[in-house]
Amino acid sequence: MDHRPQQWGRPRDDVYGAYDASYMQNNGPNQHTQQPIVTGTSVVAIKFKDGVVIAADNLASYGSLARFTNVKRLRTFAGTSVVGFGGDVSDMQYLDRHLNELAIDEAYTSEAGHTLNGRNLHKYLSKLLYHRRSKFDPLWNHLLVAGLDEDDKPFLAAADLLGTTFTSPSLATGFGSVLAQPIMRRYAPDEESAAKLTKEEAVDIIKECMKVLFYRDARSMDEYSIAVVTKEGVELKENEKLEKQSWAFADRIKGYGTQTV
Numbered sequence: 001m002d003h004r005p006q007q008w009g010r011p012r013d014d015v016y017g018a019y020d021a022s023y024m025q026n027n028g029p030n031q032h033t034q035q036p037i038v039t040g041t042s043v044v045a046i047k048f049k050d051g052v053v054i055a056a057d058n059l060a061s062y063g064s065l066a067r068f069t070n071v072k073r074l075r076t077f078a079g080t081s082v083v084g085f086g087g088d089v090s091d092m093q094y095l096d097r098h099l100n101e102l103a104i105d106e107a108y109t110s111e112a113g114h115t116l117n118g119r120n121l122h123k124y125l126s127k128l129l130y131h132r133r134s135k136f137d138p139l140w141n142h143l144l145v146a147g148l149d150e151d152d153k154p155f156l157a158a159a160d161l162l163g164t165t166f167t168s169p170s171l172a173t174g175f176g177s178v179l180a181q182p183i184m185r186r187y188a189p190d191e192e193s194a195a196k197l198t199k200e201e202a203v204d205i206i207k208e209c210m211k212v213l214f215y216r217d218a219r220s221m222d223e224y225s226i227a228v229v230t231k232e233g234v235e236l237k238e239n240e241k242l243e244k245q246s247w248a249f250a251d252r253i254k255g256y257g258t259q260t261v
Contacts, residue, residue: 036088036140038062040073041219042176043084043144044209046184047154047169047194048202051230052146054082054156055206057213058238059221060089066221074225076234078103078115081147082227083125086173087161088140095125095139118147118155118229122165130163138162142173146229154194154229169194172209175217180209199228211242 038060045054060068073085075096083099085092102124106115116124122145132139138161149155157167169191170184187205188194197205206226213220222242228235 036091038067038089039140039219040071040086040089040092041217042172042174042180042213043073043086043142044172044176044180044184044206044213045084045144045146045156045170046188046197046202046205047156047191048197048199049195050154050199051148051228052082052154052156053199053202053206053226053228054084054144054146055210055224055226056084056086057210057220057222057224059219059223061219064218066219069221069223072225072238074227074236074238075099076227076236077121077147078106079233080115080229081118081121081145082229082234082236083121084144084146084173086142086144091139091141095128095141095143098128117150118145119149119157121145121147122155122157122159126159126163126165129159129161133162144171144173146227148229148231152231175219176209176213179212179216183209183212199230203228207242214242 040056040060043054043056045052054074056073058069058071058073059066060071068089071089073092075083075085077083077099085095103115125143125145129139129141129143140161142158142160144156144158147155156169156171157165158171158173159165169188170181172180172184184205187201188197203226210224214222224240225236225238226240227237
């Protein structure tokens, strides 16, 4: 190797000959991400009478490997809304930077301190996702937006990488749509039922969902972030841990491996 600083990392031309850059094939077409690599799993959220509770665990998986255990997938916007990210982590980081720039622009240009509410933010993100999808360069994320609407009523909606949007008293992404939604719909099957829930009840429901996901979803973990959005603002906790979770019950399962009934 050539150890001169200006040539660090390159073989010596006088010994090995000049490097043939044609092997790099730099004349090929630009390529976009074909599939997500490092991903986050479920985001779950439910409305209650005064706002919305939303949660997501802190794990980012490299395929099936639990690679990064301190990735916060809930992001606040302007102290009034929360965005929960499922899917590709690098695209989540891009959207996080984009939302930070948007929040700064809103703070400087809006009049009398007004900013985007939850409904406005959701519509903005859905148009952004649809725009990227139309360019055949989608952002591989499924988003939940929790906040308030223009009437200060609880607002919860989703947007996926195609720009598809929908709203419901309870929403979940990833495996949460299979495992957590039945639990939340048991307590909030419609808007009227959700409007009767208290903050404490909604938080307990979300914690129960996170516990079920930890036990049943192989891409989740027991540390998570949870946020409560109300008129008073956003209450975000990023390093919560499931209490009293244990795999001790596995000792009582019979009929697998060397165990006998």
